[in-house]
Amino acid sequence: MNHDSDRPRHVPVLLRRADEILGPALESGGVLVDATLGLGGHAEHFLRTYPAIHLIGLDRDTEALRLAGERLEPFADRITLVHTRYDGLPGALRQAGLPERGSVRAVLMDLGVSSMQLDEAERGFAYSVDAPLDMRMDPTADLTAADVLNTYSHGDLARILKTYGEERFAGRIASEILRRRAQRPFTTSAQLVELLYDAIPAATRRTGGHPAKRTFQALRIEVNRELESLEAAVPAALAALEVGGRIVVMSYQSLEDKVVKQIFAQASASRTPLDLPVELPGMGPEFAILTRGAEKASETEIEENPRAAPVRMRAAERIQAAG
Numbered sequence: 001m002n003h004d005s006d007r008p009r010h011v012p013v014l015l016r017r018a019d020e021i022l023g024p025a026l027e028s029g030g031v032l033v034d035a036t037l038g039l040g041g042h043a044e045h046f047l048r049t050y051p052a053i054h055l056i057g058l059d060r061d062t063e064a065l066r067l068a069g070e071r072l073e074p075f076a077d078r079i080t081l082v083h084t085r086y087d088g089l090p091g092a093l094r095q096a097g098l099p100e101r102g103s104v105r106a107v108l109m110d111l112g113v114s115s116m117q118l119d120e121a122e123r124g125f126a127y128s129v130d131a132p133l134d135m136r137m138d139p140t141a142d143l144t145a146a147d148v149l150n151t152y153s154h155g156d157l158a159r160i161l162k163t164y165g166e167e168r169f170a171g172r173i174a175s176e177i178l179r180r181r182a183q184r185p186f187t188t189s190a191q192l193v194e195l196l197y198d199a200i201p202a203a204t205r206r207t208g209g210h211p212a213k214r215t216f217q218a219l220r221i222e223v224n225r226e227l228e229s230l231e232a233a234v235p236a237a238l239a240a241l242e243v244g245g246r247i248v249v250m251s252y253q254s255l256e257d258k259v260v261k262q263i264f265a266q267a268s269a270s271r272t273p274l275d276l277p278v279e280l281p282g283m284g285p286e287f288a289i290l291t292r293g294a295e296k297a298s299e300t301e302i303e304e305n306p307r308a309a310p311v312r313m314r315a316a317e318r319i320q321a322a323g
């Protein structure tokens, strides 16, 4: 008999490692915030493994929340699902009747798009299929990728492509976008992919990967305000942790990882003034870093689940109450 259809289609990334890190904080119960619930793969594992926990699951994607809600139905009395961007975490805690600070045992953030978002061609995240230029993770939000392409100034387009896409040809692509949209507004991804093939010199393709990769990443970050949301969410998540509470963040591109790295570095630095020779009582670091650098997935995991290839995981533990 063929059991292929029984196999889970979407395998949670670095699940065992996330469990190793967060598990000790969850053994006696407490609140776990899954700030990127997605299809609930990680969430299901933690609810099953730690029967005393309560899970608060956040996602900005209403469809993800619906599907995760179905999957987590057996744990219905132990979960609170909230439709919000993850920087809405303090509000979600209040909604669940919890203080914004020091009330959470563990936080998991598995950033980026879900396999479902990538698989659903009509949402426009993939450049390999022709689809409407949408890219909204939250289908109820206003701004789409087509809006960005059709309305932003040359300066703003070039800045986004350069900063969020690390695109060398940002200026040239922006000029081409303005020229083409004057003839016909952008509606589909094929129009943009064609432009990128024309604007990016063929000679650079060998080293730079698919010519659409960087521009699609940049548009996705802009449409979803991904970095602003992350810059606000990580400090909010750290503030929410109790002493002994732990956080795991998995990033899939270097800009996100850089944000996490900086915030963790600041949170784990001593608060004693630099010119004092000894640590002042209570002024030591609030957090200890639990990962050395950014951890990657093993070759075996990447072979089984190629989505794990770009992942960079960082983790920290609150060792002192907020000052």
Ligand SMILES: C[S@@+](CC[C@H](N)C(=O)[O-])C[C@H]1O[C@@H](n2cnc3c(N)ncnc32)[C@H](O)[C@@H]1O
Residues within 6 Å of the ligand: 011, 012, 013, 035, 036, 037, 038, 039, 040, 041, 042, 043, 058, 059, 060, 061, 064, 084, 085, 086, 087, 110, 111, 112, 113, 114, 115, 137, 226, 229, 230
């Ligand atoms: C990689 S998936 C999570 C997969 C999940 N860990 C699992 O095992 O099924 C990332 C999810 O985070 C959500 N997301 C991305 N950015 C978000 C944000 N700023 N606020 C809330 N959710 C966000 C996406 O909608 C997506 O569903």
